[in-house]
Amino acid sequence: MKKIAFLTAGLIAVFCASVLALDAKYTKAYAEDLLKTVDKSLYPAVYKSVITMTTVRAGRNPLSNTFEVLSKGADKSLMKITAPARDKGKKILKNGDNLWMFMPDISRPIRLSANQSFMGSTFSNEDLASSGWEDNYTAEITKQKDTLILLTLKAKKNDVAYARIDMWLDDTTKIPTEMTYYGLSGKAIKKMYMSNIQKIAGIMRPIDMKMDDLIEEGSYTQVKLESMEALESLPEYTFDPTQMGR
Amino acid sequence: MKRLLFAAFFAVFAAGVFAFDFNLDARSDFTYTSFMMNSAYDAMAQAETASAFSTYEEIRVKAKDTIGQVKFDFDARAYLYPQTESVTYTVDSACFSYAQGQFVLTAGKQRMKWGTAYFFNPTDRLQPAVNILNPTEDLEGIYALRGELTTDFCTPLVVIMPRLNGSQPDSAFDAAARVYKLIGTCDVYLDYIYRPDGDSAGAAFSWDTGFFVVNFEAALDADPPEGAETIQLGGRPYSTAMTLGVMKMVSQDTSIFAEYYRNGGGFGSAAYSSLVNTSGIGPFLSKKDYIAYSGSYTWNETYQFSLTGIHGLDDGTIFMYPSIGWVGNQNFDVSLYFLQNLTAGGTREGNYSTPFYSETELRINAYF
Numbered sequence: 218m219k220k221i222a223f224l225t226a227g228l229i230a231v232f233c234a235s236v237l238a239l240d241a242k243y244t245k246a247y248a249e250d251l252l253k254t255v256d257k258s259l260y261p262a263v264y265k266s267v268i269t270m271t272t273v274r275a276g277r278n279p280l281s282n283t284f285e286v287l288s289k290g291a292d293k294s295l296m297k298i299t300a301p302a303r304d305k306g307k308k309i310l311k312n313g314d315n316l317w318m319f320m321p322d323i324s325r326p327i328r329l330s331a332n333q334s335f336m337g338s339t340f341s342n343e344d345l346a347s348s349g350w351e352d353n354y355t356a357e358i359t360k361q362k363d364t365l366i367l368l369t370l371k372a373k374k375n376d377v378a379y380a381r382i383d384m385w386l387d388d389t390t391k392i393p394t395e396m397t398y399y400g401l402s403g404k405a406i407k408k409m410y411m412s413n414i415q416k417i418a419g420i421m422r423p424i425d426m427k428m429d430d431l432i433e434e435g436s437y438t439q440v441k442l443e444s445m446e447a448l449e450s451l452p453e454y455t456f457d458p459t460q461m462g463r
Numbered sequence: 464m465k466r467l468l469f470a471a472f473f474a475v476f477a478a479g480v481f482a483f484d485f486n487l488d489a490r491s492d493f494t495y496t497s498f499m500m501n502s503a504y505d506a507m508a509q510a511e512t513a514s515a516f517s518t519y520e521e522i523r524v525k526a527k528d529t530i531g532q533v534k535f536d537f538d539a540r541a542y543l544y545p546q547t548e549s550v551t552y553t554v555d556s557a558c559f560s561y562a563q564g565q566f567v568l569t570a571g572k573q574r575m576k577w578g579t580a581y582f583f584n585p586t587d588r589l590q591p592a593v594n595i596l597n598p599t600e601d602l603e604g605i606y607a608l609r610g611e612l613t614t615d616f617c618t619p620l621v622v623i624m625p626r627l628n629g630s631q632p633d634s635a636f637d638a639a640a641r642v643y644k645l646i647g648t649c650d651v652y653l654d655y656i657y658r659p660d661g662d663s664a665g666a667a668f669s670w671d672t673g674f675f676v677v678n679f680e681a682a683l684d685a686d687p688p689e690g691a692e693t694i695q696l697g698g699r700p701y702s703t704a705m706t707l708g709v710m711k712m713v714s715q716d717t718s719i720f721a722e723y724y725r726n727g728g729g730f731g732s733a734a735y736s737s738l739v740n741t742s743g744i745g746p747f748l749s750k751k752d753y754i755a756y757s758g759s760y761t762w763n764e765t766y767q768f769s770l771t772g773i774h775g776l777d778d779g780t781i782f783m784y785p786s787i788g789w790v791g792n793q794n795f796d797v798s799l800y801f802l803q804n805l806t807a808g809g810t811r812e813g814n815y816s817t818p819f820y821s822e823t824e825l826r827i828n829a830y831f
Contacts (some may be wrong), residue, residue, distance in 0.1 A: 276763075278763055302793070303790075305830075306486070314647075315648055323576065324602065330712060453565055459611060463569070
């Protein structure tokens, strides 16, 4: 009996080792380079895009908005609501840790607290407005399943939205397929799925994203990238709150 | 009515032909007012027809287009008043802006709202709110030439406003300058407004503490009224005003605002009573100390509840403004507002600044 148990444990260990063993190339430096590539694969450095966001919360009516997004670098973005008609003209500006909303009726920027979800969605403002993971997280490859690898990101500083992000991505395409976000307590709080990989703005990128809220069961937000155009540059006044009415 | 329809038709047609960004909103408004018959009501009735039941239809047209570095912005509303079969219109903005590098020049009729607080904006001297109980109320722009330069350090702005009515022959224009600087998570604005009949200066802050947003404004105005609290600058007296407020978006559904307003140039109780005794009417929100608060909550993306209150601390005047709205359709909503003058008959300001007991207003909005 002991022999069988020992043999079984041995087989499991061999199986796990074969699944989890990492190729020699998956070094720390490789992981850091991969994170830079992932940043670029999701968003160009400067771009204009149109996204549709639909949020479903348990027991509530779905909420849908279309945004025109202008973004520069990891921390500057201006999002203009283009639909529904009732909210058209409203704008949300993020510049670093600062967040403002512009409503045409009030005609001046109103500062919002950056520590809140984006438009009632499952996304935080950081999820949507920035892609600069390499600035905020260290990367390490911790698992491998064929061409899929698990990139574990750990926060470099305390003022980021997540303490850890587990990112599964395909090493051949360098595009993430699934990400789990962990809060400061170490608990998984959100899970994102990326799909429908298509060539847009010059390279292959995920068109559809779905973020599940693991705390509020049944709640999720779907984002569809309708269009994206990489830009040479955007003037700084685009991200100046005093120019939000323009 | 034909003119109204023609204007709407023309706007839709032009948008289609020239393919600019276009919006059309429509509103029906029905208001019932329970008036208080006193000297203030008599004064108001002399200036306009005071009717317990009033209604209007509104069509709002917004159009925007960008050609290269030039952007055009047009925003206008037209009203039909069934009681008098009259049509009026207001152009809120009609301006061009031209961008060169980090410099933006805007010319024409434009909105220029300043300040960081929600209800009381002592630094908003260019375009004060038309209805403090509803700061989103429509606001007509002013004619101005405005230049702004965004730099890494700050954003300076200069405005020149021509005087079009010729009522002040000693000067053809007013002018203003403002500097904006972002420090950490705090917006800082410093401004100065030149007018031949009295200049003013102000400072405004809006700071995200992480838990809530703190807003502060302070302003100095030259040529203060008699009895105003003043400070001396360059041998001239300036009246003072300030607002301190907090704002918290508790969630996407719930928001809370609270503000304290000190109007140093406002009337004391004795001066206000004297004014009422002389003229029979007292100006609204013109005393010294007020607090205002507002909370709103949206249930299931369908029903919106809000409560706004303004309390005059000098004599205990209270205005309450609850509302309920149905916002279940993204192109259509219905709201019911109940403005209550709770101290009607009880305080000088409650009696003589707003001679009504209550107002009930139904608004139906459609967005295309």
